[in-house]
Amino acid sequence: MTTATDVIRPGGGPSATGHAEEKDYLNVDNSIMSWLFTLDHKRIGLMYLASVLFFFFFGGILALLIRTELFTPGADFLTYFVSGKNAAELKLAAADLYNQLFTLHGAIMIFLFLIPSIPATFGNFFLPLMLGAKDVAFPRLNLFSFYIYVLGAFFFLYTLASGGLDTGWTFYTPYSTSTNTAVIASTFGAFILGFSSILTGVNFVVTVHKMRAPRMTWTRIPLFLWALYSTSLIQILATPVLAITLLLLIFERALGIGIFDPAMGGDPVLYQHFFWFYSHPAVYIMILPAFGVISETISVHSRKHIFGYGFIAASSVSIALIGFLVWGHHMFVSGQSPLASLLFSMITFAVAVPTAIKVFSWVATLYKGSIVFNAPMLNALSFIFLFTIGGLTGLFLATLATDVHLHDTYFVVAHFHYVMVGGTLVAFLAAIHHWWAKMFGRHYNEWCGRISAIFVFIGFNLTFFSQFVMGSQGMPRRYFTYDQVSPELLSIYTRMHQISTVGSMILGLALTFTLFYLAHSLFFGKKVHNDSDLRWTGESMEWKTATPPSPHNFHEQPIAYNSPYDFKEIDHSLGGGH
Amino acid sequence: MSQVADHAHAEHPPHLHHHFHSSAQQAASAKLGMWVFIAQEILFFSGLFMAYIALRYLYPKTFLAAHEHLDVSMGALNTVFLITSSLTMALAVRAAQTSNKKWAEINLLLTIGFALAFCVVKYFEYSHKFHLGIFPGKYYAYTHIPGNPEVFFGLYFVMTGMHALHVIVGIGLLLWIYLKTRTGAFSAAYYSPVENVGLYWHLVDLIWIFLFPLLYLVK
Numbered sequence: 001m002t003t004a005t006d007v008i009r010p011g012g013g014p015s016a017t018g019h020a021e022e023k024d025y026l027n028v029d030n031s032i033m034s035w036l037f038t039l040d041h042k043r044i045g046l047m048y049l050a051s052v053l054f055f056f057f058f059g060g061i062l063a064l065l066i067r068t069e070l071f072t073p074g075a076d077f078l079t080y081f082v083s084g085k086n087a088a089e090l091k092l093a094a095a096d097l098y099n100q101l102f103t104l105h106g107a108i109m110i111f112l113f114l115i116p117s118i119p120a121t122f123g124n125f126f127l128p129l130m131l132g133a134k135d136v137a138f139p140r141l142n143l144f145s146f147y148i149y150v151l152g153a154f155f156f157l158y159t160l161a162s163g164g165l166d167t168g169w170t171f172y173t174p175y176s177t178s179t180n181t182a183v184i185a186s187t188f189g190a191f192i193l194g195f196s197s198i199l200t201g202v203n204f205v206v207t208v209h210k211m212r213a214p215r216m217t218w219t220r221i222p223l224f225l226w227a228l229y230s231t232s233l234i235q236i237l238a239t240p241v242l243a244i245t246l247l248l249l250i251f252e253r254a255l256g257i258g259i260f261d262p263a264m265g266g267d268p269v270l271y272q273h274f275f276w277f278y279s280h281p282a283v284y285i286m287i288l289p290a291f292g293v294i295s296e297t298i299s300v301h302s303r304k305h306i307f308g309y310g311f312i313a314a315s316s317v318s319i320a321l322i323g324f325l326v327w328g329h330h331m332f333v334s335g336q337s338p339l340a341s342l343l344f345s346m347i348t349f350a351v352a353v354p355t356a357i358k359v360f361s362w363v364a365t366l367y368k369g370s371i372v373f374n375a376p377m378l379n380a381l382s383f384i385f386l387f388t389i390g391g392l393t394g395l396f397l398a399t400l401a402t403d404v405h406l407h408d409t410y411f412v413v414a415h416f417h418y419v420m421v422g423g424t425l426v427a428f429l430a431a432i433h434h435w436w437a438k439m440f441g442r443h444y445n446e447w448c449g450r451i452s453a454i455f456v457f458i459g460f461n462l463t464f465f466s467q468f469v470m471g472s473q474g475m476p477r478r479y480f481t482y483d484q485v486s487p488e489l490l491s492i493y494t495r496m497h498q499i500s501t502v503g504s505m506i507l508g509l510a511l512t513f514t515l516f517y518l519a520h521s522l523f524f525g526k527k528v529h530n531d532s533d534l535r536w537t538g539e540s541m542e543w544k545t546a547t548p549p550s551p552h553n554f555h556e557q558p559i560a561y562n563s564p565y566d567f568k569e570i571d572h573s574l575g576g577g578h
Numbered sequence: 579m580s581q582v583a584d585h586a587h588a589e590h591p592p593h594l595h596h597h598f599h600s601s602a603q604q605a606a607s608a609k610l611g612m613w614v615f616i617a618q619e620i621l622f623f624s625g626l627f628m629a630y631i632a633l634r635y636l637y638p639k640t641f642l643a644a645h646e647h648l649d650v651s652m653g654a655l656n657t658v659f660l661i662t663s664s665l666t667m668a669l670a671v672r673a674a675q676t677s678n679k680k681w682a683e684i685n686l687l688l689t690i691g692f693a694l695a696f697c698v699v700k701y702f703e704y705s706h707k708f709h710l711g712i713f714p715g716k717y718y719a720y721t722h723i724p725g726n727p728e729v730f731f732g733l734y735f736v737m738t739g740m741h742a743l744h745v746i747v748g749i750g751l752l753l754w755i756y757l758k759t760r761t762g763a764f765s766a767a768y769y770s771p772v773e774n775v776g777l778y779w780h781l782v783d784l785i786w787i788f789l790f791p792l793l794y795l796v797k
Contacts, residue, residue, distance in 0.1 A: 134597035137607040202614045210607040211597075240618045244625035248736065256716030257732030259629055264715075265640075265726035270632050274625055552596070 024548040039139035045125030055112035062105040067504040070497045073483035098480040099166035106169030118289035122431045129542035132213025132558040137206040148196040155189025173260040173271045177253045187246040194239045201235030216560035222540040226313040227292025230320040234281045242278035276327035284323040290427030298362045300538040301377035302369025305565040308361040315354035348398040375449025379430035382457045386422025411471025414464045441548040442525030448517040455510035462503025470496035540564035593768045605770045612774040640725030645796040653794040663692035664783040671776045674769040686756040693749045744782045751775045
């Protein structure tokens with residue numbers, strides 16, 4: 001107990017073997033009820049994982065339908081799914097279906113996948129473990145959040161069954177108050193999902209403040225938790241504004257209260273202000289946890305102390321705070337004042353500073369590290385590459401003069417997919433591989449993991465880089481057909497759309513492959529009998545418990561004697577951030 | 579290391595959940611959770627206040643004309659009810675902290691009473707408005723106010739309606755705390771739920787303190 005290393009050995013040192021017969025959180029009780037009414041943050045995390053993956057694949061199929069339609073310039077693929085008396089009617093019905101597809105793709109991916117993706121799954125599972133706590137501060141509230149999520153998801157499924165939704169995921173007024181699709185059901189669903197997100201945020205903030213292991217000072221908290229903490233702040237402070245906005249929209253539609261209706265003296269731009277006051281910070285709800293995952297994986301798989309710990313932690317919080325002040329950059333062409341646009345543009349550029357600090361710190365961590373090219377590391381490297389492109393193209397959109405051109409083109413579509421898919425989804429893949437063996441006590445096939453990471457990267461770039469090209473050539477987003485343009489443009493658009501569609505098929509296959517080998521490993525993967533079977537371990541506390549963890553996480557209270565990034569095999573003279 | 583682990587099992591009062599080390603840690607967590615939740619509530623209402631600012635800035639004359647159709651004396655009466663209920667709530671918390679069960683029960687009942695009185699007054703206010711034809715939104719049918727008063731009354735109904743919803747939730751919480759107090763669940767050793775419901779109740783009061791002048795005292 002005199003040196004740091006022997007105090008924090010996995011499973012509490014020698015006593016770990018004595019507990020070999022003990023049940024873990026997975027097999028402690030196998031009944032359905034023990035899962036449905038569990039208060040264990042790990043099981044709740046897994047229930048979230050199953051749910052978000054379901055909706056991710058659902059949203060993904062919608063995306064593939066969209067991409068298939070766009071393979072050719074005219075209306076064809078979707079006309080097979082609708083009925084009509086003649087060609088014109090068919091085309092109109094197919095166009096309606098197309099509007100519903102992109103709306104539901106966006107709404108499902110954002111509200112049901114991206115926002116809960118990393119925090120509600122890996123956050124729930126690992127936040128208490130990394131803090132050395134037995135559970136989150138409010139376990140019952142945690143389970144309640146999950147069921148609110150399920151309820152909100154049902155509202156979305158109900159939307160699907162009752163006329164769909166064609167407003168785009170942004171629900172802009174006045175169209176959302178006049179369309180005859182199921183706006184109330186879907187906005188109420190989003191409202192409910194918002195509360196799931198808020199309550200998870202409350203739980204995490206309190207847990208980080210009050211449940212840390214002895215001696216875990218704020219500078220010994222793993223960076224994943226700094227990211228989750230910043231995310232929670234946004235969830236708590238921005239999501240209620242979405243809640244009231246959506247309620248007002250429901251009242252507007254049901255009662256016509258007129259706050260957003262110009263005919264009654266209201267202001268539709270006010271809706272956009274309200275909506276983006278949440279929905280821009282929401283972008284950081286989606287990406288900050290991904291930053292946290294990358295900080296963990298880069299450091300563990302290069303066996304090197306994270307470079308610039310304090311700067312990465314502070315940049316998470318500052319991104320969260322600056323994120324509240326940039327919503328107007330979604331409204332450069334919505335008729336807000338030029339002065340407001342100018343200020344929002346300037347503040348938007350400021351976001352690039354903390355973001356760049358992170359990217360440089362990760363690259364500096366890699367420098368002279370002992371890098372292992374396994375699946376989590378390949379995904380993390382892919383993240384750095386893709387996120388950097390996503391981030392830098394954001395600068396074109398933050399610039400007023402170029403945004404006027406690029407607004408509502410595929411350039412914007414490509415930009416946010418580079419951040420949300422190339423960023424959050426790839427980080428999600430990094431996380432799932434990084435922690436898989438710890439969570440389930442089984443190994444996935446490492447070669448399958450590497451192949452999947454490479455094909456996701458290739459498929460993703462084919463899908464979305466082509467969209468940058470066609471967007472810069474003026475291809476508008478949300479268009480059902482693109483056959484009414486000049487021959488030169490038509491040939492560019494067609495070629496780029498075809499590359500994009502082929503890429504999306506590769507991406508879809510790679511992700512389906514990932515699902516299969518991960519599911520396969522749950523039943524047939526090589527078992528982890530003790531911690532020396534793990535292919536890698538980190539120095540943060542989630543690696544200091546049994547694999548899979550016991551129901552109450554730790555047999556003995558772990559104590560944080562040192563930084564979570566002090567790898568014993570590294571040369572301390574190289575360690576950055578000290 | 580082992581001292582810390584033993585400490586978790588040393589004394590285990592019935593209210594202490596297994597994942598906390600001590601009652602103090604549990605109480606501090608619950609209280610922080612409530613404060614964070616209150617921050618969320620304030621942001622929720624801030625949307626309505628922003629809508630109020632934007633629309634009042636657009637239509638100052640309409641707001642002036644429309645607000646005169648609200649009953650200031652009823653609003654003032656409700657303000658008195660809520661402020662007094664905050665006092666009785668604070669007294670109830672104090673009584674729970676000092677293990678004074680009887681006094682806590684009385685004050686909780688008084689708080690519930692004031693909250694119900696608030697709802698009754700609100701009911702009369704709303705029904706009077708409906709009687710005149712002042713309905714929210716497109717159902718608005720009262721023609722005696724110049725400008726576009728339906729926007730003002732739309733906001734009025736949403737703001738006071740959302741607040742009233744919080745009052746009703748508060749009554750439910752107070753009732754729960756009252757019933758638990760009667761069973762003797764709270765004492766100087768454990769009074770977190772009383773304290774946190776109290777915090778929530780003060781928030782409900784505080785929001786009304788802002789709603790009252792903004793809606794009733796425009797002049």
